[in-house]
Amino acid sequence: MASTFPRSHVLILGPNSVQSLLPVTPISQAETLLDDHRIEDVLQLADQQRKKVQSKLVIDASEAEELAYVYQRVGFQCLLETRFEDAGFCLFQGELDPRILISYFPDLRGALLDAHPTLDVFAGVAECMPPYDSMDDLIVANIVWNYSPFLAPTTRSAPPTAKLRRALGIAAHDMLEEFLRKWRRVRSDSSTPAVRAIIDTVLAKLFARGEKTTDLYALLDESDLVVLPEVEPVFRATSQYSALCKMYSKRGDDAALLETWSKLVEGEWTDPEISDPLSDMFALLTARRDRALTQQWGVWLAGKDTERALKLLTAHGSAKRGQKPEDEAATLHQIRAVNPEAGVRFLEHLLLQKRRTDPALHTELVLTYIDEVLSFLADDATSKLWRAKAASYASSPNPTPFLTYFEATTPASPAKHARLRTALFLQTSAAYDAAAAQARLAPHASLLAPELAIIAGKLGYAQEALSLLALTVHDHASAAAFCTSHGAVVPPRAVAQLAERAGLTAWAGPPALVPTASPTPDSPAESAQTQRLLRLLLTIYTSGSPATAPHSSSPAAATAAPTAAEIAAANLLASHAPSFDAPAVLSTLPPRWPLRALSPYLVRTLRTAAHTAHERALNLAVADVAHAQLRAAGALFEEAADEGDEDGGGEELMLDEKAALASSHAPTVEIGKTGADATADVVVGSWMSGRSSITNAPVSDGDTLR
Structure with missing residues (x-):
């Protein structure tokens, strides 16, 4: 401790010495009072000295150190006696290093003081510090010293002293808290x-x-x-x-x-x-956009909140940008283990939004959809409703496809949503295992015939698909569409309309799911395929029609109402008359097929034949007139010259432009005349009241009507 000696104003001179009368210092006074255990007097002395020091304009450093020493000395004495309130006050006034006081609380200091093995303390204070490792040891020692041997079995373990020990421990912690609060606020x-x-x-x-x-x-x-x-x-x-x-x-x-x-x-x-810790997690992951954290916690969150977890996992920054297919597969596996429903939703995201074309994933989703539909079908109410819809649709002619009818007339329900979603994905996806899907649906062919027809079309089984549509479902619109749209039960435009009405636009079929484009409708291959399918459908109608059985020649039989097969076949023939060859159709139809069923087809066929004949006549007449005009203008028609003529051996042809221009003013020739002396007139058709006729005028020798 840095200090100065006190000044003496009285000296005593002796024969052999000089003595000085020194004033008593605060430190010596405090030490004397403490030796007599007069703690209150020491506190009073310290308080007086503090006021004296603080009253000066300039604080003397030595006096401040003496005051700090006194406070620390009495503070540790109070600490030994478990007078924690006085101890805390004195130690704070003595500016004790808080780390020294904290060192008596091992449960609080932890490893905080490992970097501070030694601390500076006044020499006199260090000798009087409590020699204990913890405040609890100090309290126990104080209790033993004050109460032993009056308590049994031991002072440390007796119930009264245990309670006192807890109370003193609380007081010690309160003292430390107050000390640190004031230190943090003041120093x-x-x-x-x-x-x-x-x-x-x-x-x-x-x-x-x-x-x-x-x-x-x-x-x-x-x-x-x-x-x-x-x-x-x-x-x-x-x-x-x-x-x-x-x-x-x-x-x-x-x-x-x-x-x-x-x-x-x-x-x-x-x-x-x-x-709401769950919302806090979503907010943090959304804000951070950390792919690793999202991957780790998004899967876990899928088991708590499927909707928000999938939104998080499928966000652009976490699940789309740069993620490898194998990572997506691992994520899918983890999500499925936590929440199967969320796994299906994530799989839909991969296939419908990110347009993955992995056949295994497509097959997995198809089979999942089918299993869901079958689970709904196991419910009696759903099964009866779907049977009623199928029977109602088949009982009366309906120009709309069955799936459109089903969507429009069936009440909204999870079962309806699942079936339409399954049908749309079966139609739009080209990557799933159709054979596996067919095997899963086969036992339920009576109720799920439209879905089986879609799968049969995917497998190339046109006859099976058309038979299901025409004879089982009685969906003649879809059967005809199958023939004209490359074997699709639900054509792309119908898919889009159905998906929009059902709220399933995501299942309308992105480009990655649609099969490779077929030949254009005008190509020969496409026309041949369409004609083949239409003839196959007609064969299915005729082979399954009651008209194939012998009919009675009675008037009642002649006036009987046409059957559904007759109506469907007649509509097919009438709608696609150009695709059918009349002689082949007439030879294919049963002998007793009612004429009323063929009337629309025959009318349209005859109209088409007449139109074709008229068109040919027009073309021939135009060609003849053009030929006559060119002849009259003096044009020459020559064949390609031989190789020998290329050397200049032939005579050069001279054309007279003026003569050609003069001849261009010659009288025009009427259409239907082959020359100036022609006597043939060609009347090229008149269409009245939906009927066509061809009137032929006399034809001169050498002229023919083609």
């Missing part, structure tokens, strides 16, 4: 960051254990020096999870923050300060 600016970190960390522990949540939050908001590894176990032990989340958030430890929230969501931890 924090003069402390180093390392010391402030120790003080803030110990205070955070005290606040957490004392359930002083408001003070704890204020401390964490103000200070960035709290040592997280030190307070983390304390916060968990005291259920201060909100404070823990504050620290994780301030330090940017997103992984630990998500881990804490997940335990709160699971119910393993509870904290009323965190009302």
Whole structure:
């Protein structure tokens, strides 16, 4: 301790010595009073000295140090006697290093003082410091010293002293808390960051254990020096999870923050300060856009909130940008293990949004859809409803396809949604295993014939598909569309319309799912395929029609109402008359097929034949007139010259432009005349009241009507 000797104003001169009468110093006075255990007098002396020092304009450093020494000396004496309130006051006034006081609390100091093995203390104070490793040992020693041997069995374990021990321990912690509060408020600016970190960390522990949540939050908001590894176990032990989340958030430890929230969501931890940890997790992951964190926690969240988890996983920044197919497959497997429904939704995202073409994934989704439809079909109410819809559709002619009718007349339900979704995906996807899907649906052919027809078309089984549509479902519109749209039960335009009405636009078929484009409708291959399918459909109608059986020649039989097969075949013939060859059709139809069923077809066929004949006549007449005009204009028609003429051996042809121009003013020739002397007139058709006729005038020799 740096100090100066006191000045003496009285000297005594002796024969062999010089003596001085020195004034009594505060330190000596305090030591004397403490030896007599007069603590109150020492406190009074220290208070007087403090007022004296503070009254001066300029504080003397030596006097301040003497005052600090006295306060520390009496403070530790009070600490030994477990007078914690007085001890805390004196030690603070003595400007004791807070780390020294913290060292007596091993449960609070943790590893904070490992970097501070030695601290500076007044020499006289160090000798009087309590020789204990912890405040609990000091309290126990004080109890034993004051009460032994009056309590049984031992002073340490007796119930009364145990209660006193707990009370004194609480008082000691309160003393430390008050000391650190005042130090942080008054002397924090003069402390180093390392010391402030120790003080803030110990205070955070005290606040957490004392359930002083408001003070704890204020401390964490103000200070960035709290040592997280030190307070983390304390916060968990005291259920201060909100404070823990504050620290994780301030330090940017997103992984630990998500881990804490997940335990709160699971119910393993509870904290009323965190009302909706699940939403907090979604908000953090959405804001961070960290692919690794999203991959890790998005799968877990799928088991808690499917909708928001899939939105998170399928966001552009987390699931689409640069993710490899194998990673997507792994994610799908993990999601399916947590939540099968979410797994299906994620699989739909991969196939319908990201347009993956992996056949295994397509097959998996198709079979999942089919299993869902079959699960609904197991319900009696659903099964009866679908049977009624099929019977109602088949009982009366209906120009709309069955799936369109089903969508329009069936009440909204999950079963309806599942069936339409399945049918659309079966039609639009070209990558699934159609044979596996067919095997799964085959036992339910009576109710799911439209779906089986779609699969048969995918497999190239045109006759099976058309038989299901025409004879089982009685969906003649879809059967005709199958013939004219490359074997598709639901053509692309119908797919789009059905998906829009059913709210299934995502299943309308993106380009990655649509099969490779077939030849254009005008190509010979396309025309031949369409004609082949139409003739196959006609054969199915005729072979399954009751008209194939012998009919009675009675008037009643002649006037009987046409059967559904007759009507369907007649409509098919009338709608696609150009695709059928009349002689072949007449030879194919049963002998007793009613004429009324053939009338529309025959009328359209004859009209088409007449139109073709008229068109040929027009073309021939135009060609003859053009030929006559060119002849009259003097044009020459020559064949290609031989190779020998290319050398110039032939005579050069001279054309007279003026003669040609003069001849161009010659009288024109009427259409239908082959020359000036022609007597043939060609009347090229008249269409009246839906009928056509050809009138032929006399034709001169050499003229023919083609």
